[in-house]
Amino acid sequence: MIKLQDFLGIADLELNKYKIHFARGGVRPEEAKEVFYVGEFQSWQERQTKKNFEREYVISLIWVEKNKWLYAGVYEVNHSVKPKPIESPKDNWKGWKYKTIKTNVQEDMIGRVVFYYEKNFRASYPCLELEPSNSIEPRNMEICKIYEERLAVDDFTGFDEVNISYDILKVIVNKKIKSWYNALSKVKGIYLIVDTTTGKQYVGSAYGENCIFSRWESYVNTGHGGNIELKKLLEENGMEYVKYFKYSILEICNMNIGEAYIIERETYWKNVLMTREFGLNLN
Numbered sequence: 411m412i413k414l415q416d417f418l419g420i421a422d423l424e425l426n427k428y429k430i431h432f433a434r435g436g437v438r439p440e441e442a443k444e445v446f447y448v449g450e451f452q453s454w455q456e457r458q459t460k461k462n463f464e465r466e467y468v469i470s471l472i473w474v475e476k477n478k479w480l481y482a483g484v485y486e487v488n489h490s491v492k493p494k495p496i497e498s499p500k501d502n503w504k505g506w507k508y509k510t511i512k513t514n515v516q517e518d519m520i521g522r523v524v525f526y527y528e529k530n531f532r533a534s535y536p537c538l539e540l541e542p543s544n545s546i547e548p549r550n551m552e553i554c555k556i557y558e559e560r561l562a563v564d565d566f567t568g569f570d571e572v573n574i575s576y577d578i579l580k581v582i583v584n585k586k587i588k589s590w591y592n593a594l595s596k597v598k599g600i601y602l603i604v605d606t607t608t609g610k611q612y613v614g615s616a617y618g619e620n621c622i623f624s625r626w627e628s629y630v631n632t633g634h635g636g637n638i639e640l641k642k643l644l645e646e647n648g649m650e651y652v653k654y655f656k657y658s659i660l661e662i663c664n665m666n667i668g669e670a671y672i673i674e675r676e677t678y679w680k681n682v683l684m685t686r687e688f689g690l691n692l693n
Contacts, residue, residue: 411552411553411554412552412553413549413550413551413552413553414469414525414548414549414550414551414552415538415549415550417516417519417523417553418469418484418515418516419515420538420549425537425538425539425549426465426537426538426539427465427466427467427538428465428466428467428468428469428484428537428538429462429463429464429465429467429468429469429535429536429537429538430468430469430471430535430536430537430538430548431455431462431468431469431470431471431534431535432471432473432479432529432534432535432536433451433455433470433471433472433473433482433534434472434473434534437606438606439473440473441575442454442472442473443472443473443474443480444575444577444578445577446472446480446482446521446561447561447562447563447577447578447581448577448578448580448581450577451470451472451482452485452510452512455468455470455485455510456507456508456509456510457496457505457506457507457508458493458505458506458507458508459503459504459505459506460505460506461493461506462534462535463487463493463508463510463535464487465487465537466486466487466489467484467485467486467487467513468484468485468487468510469484469538470482470483470484470485471525471527474524474561477526477527477528477529478524478525478526478554478555479524479525479526479527479551480521480523480524480525480561481516481519481520481521481522481523481524481525482520482521483512483513483515483516483517483520484512484513484515484516485510485511485512485513486510486511486512486513487508487509487510488508488509488510488511491509493506493507493508494506494507495507519556520560521557521560521561521562522556522557522558522559522560522561523553523555523556523557524553524554524555524556524557525551525552525553525554526551526552526553526554527545527546527548527551528545528546529545530542530544530545531544531545536548563578563581563582563585563587565587565589565590566587566589566590566592566593566594569593569597569599569659569662570659572657572658572659573656573657573658574656574657574658575653575655575656575657576629576630576633576652576653576654576655576656576657577653579626579629579630579657580630583623583626583627583630584630590623591623594620594621594622594623594626595620595621595622595623595624596621596665597621597622597662597663597664597665598615598616598617598621598622598662598663598664598665598667598672599615599616599621599622599659599660599661599662599663599672600613600614600615600616600659600660600661600663600672600675600676600679601613601614601615601616601622601625601626601657601658601659601660602614602657602658602659602660602679602683603629603640603655603656603657603690604655604656604658605643605654605655605690606654606655606656607654610685610688610689610690611683611685611689611690612637612639612640612685612689612690612691613660613676613679613680613683613685613689613691614635614637614676615672615673615675615676616672617663617667617669617672621665622659622662626657629655629657633649633651633652637690638692639690639691639692640655640690643690660679661675661679663675
C-alpha cells in the first residue's frame with residue numbers, strides 16, 4: 411500500500427519542514443469534515459488556538475470516521491506574515507490567524523484519498539518525523555481508499571440519521587440535493603433545532619407544501635424561520651450565530667395525515683422535551 415510520505419513525494423531530508431494537522435472539531439469531531447464539504451476548510455484551518463503552524467508546510471488530514479483520515483491538501487505557511495492574534499468574545503474564543511497558500515501537491519486527490527491511521531497520541535499537530543511509542547510513524551500511514559470523485563455532502567440515508575449543521579443544511583437546500591429533497595419534501599413531521607452552545611431546543615412541525623424541506627428552506631433563508639426565540643438569538647448575537655444550530659427529525663407522518671394531528675404530535679414532543687420550560691418554544 412502507498413504510504414503518506416511516498417504519496418506526497420517528500421524526501422527524508424525534507425521531513426523537518428512539515429507538520430501534520432489531524433483536523434477535527436473541538437466539540438464535534440465531524441466539524442472539520444463539514445467545513446470541508448462547504449468549501450471553507452482553508453479559512454477554518456487558518457484559525458488556531460495556539461501557534462501550531464511554525465513549519466513551512468502543513469499536511470491536512472480530516473477525520474471522517476474512526477481511524478480514517480481524508481486528505482485535504484498540503485498548505486504552505488506564509489511566514490512573511492506573522493500570525494495575527496484574534497478573538498471572538500461571543501463564544502469566548504481566542505487564538506491566532508495564519509496566512510496559508512494551498513499547494514498543488516496531489517491536488518487532484520484532495521477529498522478523494524483516505525488514509526488509515528490509529529492515532530494513539532494526543533497531539534493534533536505532530537511533526538512528520540515523529541516516532542511515537544504507541545503508534546506507527548505518521549509518515550508511514552497507508553492509503554485505505556480512493557474515491558472516484560471528491561467527497562461532498564452525504565446522500566440522505568434515513569430520517570433517523572438526520573443530525574446536520576446549518577452549513578450543511580444550507581448546501582442541501584441551495585443545491586437542492588436530490589436524495590434529500592425527495593425524502594424531506596414528501597413527509598410531514600416534527601423536527602428539532604438545537605442551539606449547540608447552550609443545549610436549548612426548539613420543537614417545530616412541517617405540514618405545508620414540500621413539507622419538511624420547505625420548512626427548513628425558510629431557516630436557510632432567514633436563519634430563524636419566523637420563530638420568535640430563534641430570531642431573538644440572532645438579533646442578540648448576529649446572523650453568524652446560525653452556525654451553532656443543528657437540525658434533526660423527531661417523527662415523520664404520512665402525507666395523508668391532517669394538520670390537527672401534526673400539531674398534536676408537536677405538542678407531545680414539546681411536553682416530552684420540556685422545550686417551553688427550558689427551551690426555545692414560547693407556546
